[in-house]
Amino acid sequence: MKAWKISLVAAALLSGCDVPSKSQNTEQQIAAQEIAGFKILDQVNAEPGKTAIPYKKFKLDNGLTVILHQDDSDPLVHVDVTYHVGSGREDIGKSGFAHFFEHMMFQGSENVADEEHFKIITEAGGTLNGTTNTDRTNYFETVPANQLEKMLWLESDRMGYLLDAVTQEKFEVQRETVKNERGQRVDNRPYGRLNERVSAALYPEGHPYSWPVIGYMEDLNRVNVNDLKAFFLRWYGPNNATITIGGDIDEAKTLELVNKYFGTIPKGPEVKMPEKAPVTLDADRYISMEDNVHLPLLYMSYPTVHIRHEDEAPMDILAEILGGGKTSLLYKNLVKNQFAVQASVSHPCSELACTLNMFALPNPAAGKSLADLEKIIRDSMTEFETRGVLDDDLLKVKANMEASFIFGLQSVSGKVSQLASNEIFTGNPNYIEKDIARYANVTKADVMRVYKEYIKGKHAVIMSVVPKGKLDTIAHEDTYVTPERTIPELKNATADDLNVRVAKSNFDRSTMPTAGANKPVDVPEMWQVTTTNGLSVLGAQSIETPTTSMLIKIPAGHFYESKEQAGLSNLLASMFAESTTQRSAEDMSKELRKLGSNVYISENNNYINVNVNALSKNLDKTLALVNEKLMNPAFDEAEFARVKNNVLQQFNNAKKDAGYLASTAYAQILFGDSIAGVPSDGNEATVANITLADVKAFYVKHIKPKGSQLIVVSDLPQASINKSLVAFADWKGEAPKLELNLPAVELDKGTVYLVNKDNAAQSAIRIGKRGLTQDITGEFYKASLMNFALGGAFNSRINLNLREDKGYTYGARSRFWGDKNTGGYTASAEVRADATDKSIAEFVKEISTYQASGITPEELNFMRLAINQGDALKYETPRAKLGFLAQILEHDLAPTFVDTRNEIVAGISQKEINELAKKYLIINDMIMVVVGDAKTLKPKLEAMDLKVVDYSI
Structure with missing residues (x-):
């Protein structure tokens, strides 16, 4: 479903809420009001207890x-x-x-x-x-x-x-x-x-x-x-x-x-x-395409209605039932039984027309063809007719609408975007009221009716995307050939053809307005406790929306694995999304969605991260389910087999992506035979080694409260949050300390490592080296300030050169990156294949020139203004506050670190920045990774007197 549109309908679902509209003011009252000489044409006022x-x-x-x-x-x-x-x-x-x-x-x-x-x-x-x-x-x-x-x-x-x-x-x-x-x-x-x-x-x-x-x-x-x-x-x-x-x-x-x-x-x-422009098809249109992919894909698209049509809302709910997550029919019939590694249904809508889209990626281990998947999808739609629409189908969608609307109010940009979109497409910024009514009033009969009217017995475009050389595996022979475009005779416009409108101002437009002083920005007030079981908690109150956002950081990430079993923490994070000992994964998903809550568990180098977003009124119920996930995973063999297989298939799929190939090769070369040289989700060899017993053992050893961190931003006061955290009272134990050894790697500096991607339209470039680990107010931070003018902003030297001046790329950048254990410097871009050698030459020129000559006074002033004037944006939303607090807890900081950073930005001199550039930007200390069509690129790179090494991952 479309998140931006779902958000429009939820206000009606808030307990005891009515949305105010211009009906609360008579037309005469509105007409009588004006501001700055302009009549107010429409107005919605905030009222206590009402959401608008x-x-x-x-x-x-x-x-x-x-x-x-x-x-x-x-x-x-x-x-x-x-x-x-x-x-x-x-x-x-x-x-x-x-x-x-x-x-x-x-x-x-x-x-x-x-x-x-x-x-x-x-x-x-x-x-x-x-x-x-x-x-x-x-x-x-x-x-x-x-x-x-x-x-x-x-x-x-x-x-x-x-x-x-x-x-x-x-x-x-x-x-x-x-x-x-x-x-x-x-x-x-x-x-x-x-x-x-x-x-x-x-x-x-x-x-x-x-x-x-x-x-x-x-x-x-x-x-x-x-x-x-x-x-x-x-x-x-x-x-x-x-x-x-x-x-x-x-x-x-x-x-x-x-x-x-x-x-x-x-x-x-x-x-x-x-004018609205829906379409109908007189027959199924089968089409196909070869692509540089690992897994084939089946895609079915049915034309339906148009945005804000009376049938759009029930069509959205139909899409959820058919393919909206773990409670859907396609998940049950394709993913859960491992016939497909992924399957989904959506109903995207635009101003003139909408489509119901279904897709599936087959699991090679299951031996199912695209034709088999098409039959299962069609059988699932027939099953829907028998199954019908359940009460929970409507409850889940409406609860998610409520939550989505409220979370959409957390930022001023979200509110402005809704007002603007409604005005452009309906002439009424307050179209929320009508959206609320049409979704809240959807019945089971409506959903069944739209299925029969727009899907059952109707025709679709059915596309097969298959690996190159495997057209014999398409779902069905092509029955439709897209006609060659008929381009009318076009005459290029001339300057004389232009009906130019001339604007005139009564003031000097050439002078940019000056800004007054920045309004003060308050760092969020924080509270900190340690629970009886050793969980470190840092919280802040944000009363703008009745929501709670929470992040639990458990020290059990990629660096806690052995390199032989890299991907262990990723598999564990995935298993947390499966069944518990009390309920199935489908039932867990259903319960969370009925609360309008979202729980997402992932891993990175240092942590397994549990992200929780909930309406505060449902916080206790949500945390009870989170605790169930963490404390009582079922570790079901069939679910593990499916999760592991999906990860293995994702590796093969990812190898068709130039960015993945570049990043993976780059890490392997920089960190060598260590855990940091392997992707955090592992690779085919390491994941193949992992058993369910390994995952269980890792879980027992590492998933502990003492040593973990919990960061929370909520409209609820500290006392209420403390009571809610009782949900984790039975969680016991202490997480082991990290033992990490990342030996230095002897790099063949100045070498280009070339990874082949046949007939690539673009080349992926990475240039850099290992370097500083992350700090908050030390040399790492200062080096990042140094890099701002070189590659850290849109107007940086690297981006303006490669994108704006040369047209080689959609974007180029450089950055210092790191965490507490690793770090480095990387310049990167995806560039036109025919400009790969030229792009590398420009990268080398920009980095070398900056290293030798340093920052200009104008660039230094630009950096200071950009960074120190951006404080207002740092703490606006609960999500932003959550990230800010997580940084404080991670690095054991006092809130005054913000002032220290501001002082660094204001006081760092041109000389100090130039010294940092000379120290850290020596191009001959760096290696290069290029992913592209090797047979074309290698001669060009060798012609640049570069040492080129063929490399594979």
């Missing part, structure tokens, strides 16, 4: 919709500008324009210099991004509250003053960046082209969803910069946009600023709501 997102809605004369949400709980603001244009509003033969403009909007405007947009927001202490889908494009930033005016200046400049800054050179560079993004996310990723192929078969030619959001590269190759400008002029007017601002704002002042910066931008052409 308060807001006020306005409209400027040029059609720009303005939504304000006041929330002074943290000294920050979130700004979202959403344009009602996505790939669905592109023309045939001109795909990818909406996504392309997401890139171009960050490339500077008339009063913002090239590459300055990211820099300005980063040094303001903020974060930013933009996203594109089929139906909308949005741009957003979260910054300290004193930076609001600067954000409005930036957003308005690219809305009204962009086109003169869109040059042919920028167009060509970003076209290469988009190609690299496609290469990384689509062409070089296993199953990466699946959605593209399915959409082309599902929707008729010319349907807005028949091409991928990222577009076809041949379309971008044939157009010019004026075609792109024409697209902007058609869709990026203020009358097709909504700006939503939330956080610690003064509403009147904010509205005045919005009017100042956006009010004089002229309207664009009229924009109407798009």
Whole structure:
């Protein structure tokens, strides 16, 4: 199901809650109210005991919709500008324009210099991004509250003053960046082209969803910069946009600023709501594709309705019943009995159409073909007809909706995103009320009705993705061939064809607004106890939402294993998600979902981590189930066999991924024959050695409270949390201390280790060495500050060179990494295959130049501003607070370490940073790992006078 949409419906499920809406104010009352000279068109107020997102809605004369949400709980603001244009509003033969403009909007405007947009927001202490889908494009930033005016200046400049800054050179560079993004996310990723192929078969030619959001590269190759400008002029007017601002704002002042910066931008052409475009199929369409994958995949996609159709809600619940986790039919019929290593069902919805999607990856050990899996899936749907809809099916979904909605209120960005999305697609930011009603009112009969109307006896696109050379294993011979695209005769636009709108301001836009002083940011107040069984507890209260987030860190991670049995802690973490001695895994999943709780158990180098998220009213029941998982795992032989087999299959699948190959080879070379040289989930050889008896023995030895840590952030006071922790009172014992030996490895420095990936569209590069272990206020931290200008920010030297200047990659970076036991320095990127040698040369040049010449005064100031002004974002959500507290407990810190770090940032000198660069960035001390097509790359790398060693994992 779609988490963002589930969240809309839960408010009605809160005990005794009604959601306020504009119905609480008469139209006359709203019309009589105004702020800063603007009438309030719509308003929702917060009321005690009621769950809603308060807001006020306005409209400027040029059609720009303005939504304000006041929330002074943290000294920050979130700004979202959403344009009602996505790939669905592109023309045939001109795909990818909406996504392309997401890139171009960050490339500077008339009063913002090239590459300055990211820099300005980063040094303001903020974060930013933009996203594109089929139906909308949005741009957003979260910054300290004193930076609001600067954000409005930036957003308005690219809305009204962009086109003169869109040059042919920028167009060509970003076209290469988009190609690299496609290469990384689509062409070089296993199953990466699946959605593209399915959409082309599902929707008729010319349907807005028949091409991928990222577009076809041949379309971008044939157009010019004026075609792109024409697209902007058609869709990026203020009358097709909504700006939503939330956080610690003064509403009147904010509205005045919005009017100042956006009010004089002229309207664009009229924009109407798009017509819904569902499709029906007259027969099943079987299609297939060879791919560089280990496991074949079966995918079935049924066309259904459109977003917010009355049948969307029951379709979502149907998807949950069929394939939504361990209580679903596909899990029972495919995964639990080990016919498949993975199977799932979802019902993604977009503005114009929705689909019910099913997929499964067969387990090779079971001997089931894709045709067998298709039959089991179809039989499972028939079984659903007999089984029907159970009471628990509705209870689980509605409980999860409640929890999802409440957890979505934890950040101002989450609230702003909901308001913006509802406004863009419905014209009503408070569409929550209608969503609540349509989900809360779903009945068993509704679910059965939509199954019969949209799925039973209906047709689907059924795709087989098989390893190369194995087309004989597809589920069914192809019955459908996607027609060649019919591209109309396209005439490239010229400058004379553009109907340019000229915006005029009554102030000097060339001067960037200055920010006042940062509002003070309070470190969360903490309390600390040690339980009678030795569990170290650190907590903080956060009263914004009635939720509790908890992290239990048990010292039993990867470094506690022998290298011969690497992956032991990963298997144990997986077994915690299986049955207990009291109930089956399915029953456990059902009970947690009925509480709206989420428990996720994983491992890393040092810990097994138990993550718990619960509504506070259900905390005690949730912790009782967590305790049951930890204290009474069933360690069932059949479940272990399935878990172990799935892990082994994942290894083979991962070897088709360039990033996995690069990271695995890099660790092996740096750490040699030690536990750190093996992935934390092990490898085929080590996991094959592990028995269920080994897992049990590891559990008995390591899963102890004394030595473990529990971090909690809750709206409940300490006394209530202490009472709830009684759930773990019977947990006894002390965890053994870590005994770790990581001997130095004699590296063949300056060597390129080349890992082959046949016909790879991109190459994965890792350059680096072992180094400092993590500290909080020492040299490791200072080295990270040193690296910020080199590779630690979007505007770093490495990224600007390889991405923005050369167009070799979608992103390049460098960092110091580590924990208490290991550490190092790594520069990395996924680059165009044909630019691998050039990319390595640029990496070497940037690192060597920085090592020799150091940081500039401008870069030093940029680093100081970016890091010290970002405090407002560090503690906003319970999750952020949880991470902050975990760091304190992990390193036995006083809360004043924050002040110490700020003093380091403010006081570190250019000389000290340059000395750190000279010490830690000696390129000849580093090794390189490259994953790509060896037969093509090896001669090029050898031509660079590099020593190249063929390497395999």
